[in-house]
Amino acid sequence: MNTKMELLKKGLLKKGIRPTYIRLKVLDYLETNRNHPTAEAIYKSLVKEIPTISRTSVYNTLNFFHEKELINILFITGIEARFDSNISPHHHFLCGKCGRIIDLDIECNYFKKGNIRGHRIIELHGYFKGICKDCLKEGK
Ligand SMILES: [Zn+2]
Numbered sequence: 001m002n003t004k005m006e007l008l009k010k011g012l013l014k015k016g017i018r019p020t021y022i023r024l025k026v027l028d029y030l031e032t033n034r035n036h037p038t039a040e041a042i043y044k045s046l047v048k049e050i051p052t053i054s055r056t057s058v059y060n061t062l063n064f065f066h067e068k069e070l071i072n073i074l075f076i077t078g079i080e081a082r083f084d085s086n087i088s089p090h091h092h093f094l095c096g097k098c099g100r101i102i103d104l105d106i107e108c109n110y111f112k113k114g115n116i117r118g119h120r121i122i123e124l125h126g127y128f129k130g131i132c133k134d135c136l137k138e139g140k
């Protein structure tokens with residue numbers, strides 16, 4: 001096992017999660033591909049390397065990670081769940097042309113305040129939609 005996998009393994013163990021092979025592979029995929037992939041994209045990539053892997057096990061692993069607060073699920077597109085291993089609070093920008101979901105590193109004062117009009121904030125997801133700078137450049 002390479003060093004990266006060892007680190008992922010240690011991270012899971014620290015959270016009291018048994019580092020099974022599939023869990024490590026799914027987590028590794030999410031850490032390497034920071035483009036907010038769908039479960040289907042993760043499955044299609046992993047099945048090339050692990051022909052015995054099932055769709056269900058990938059979906060179950062993702063749900064399990066979400067339960068354990070290791071990953072976030074984004075519903076920005078409205079039609080499919082996208083997965084994000086970056087769990088620090090950040091907003092997202094969806095490009096209507098190329099479909100990419102880009103992390104927006106912008107400050108939100110409400111998050112620091114911890115509440116809004118007396119309601120306690122636990123999670124905060126800002127969804128921005130438009131045309132990304134690359135698509136604007138290409139004049140698509
Ligand atoms: Zn774009």
Ligand SMILES: [Zn+2]
Nearest residue numbers: 084086092103
């Ligand atoms: Zn993100």
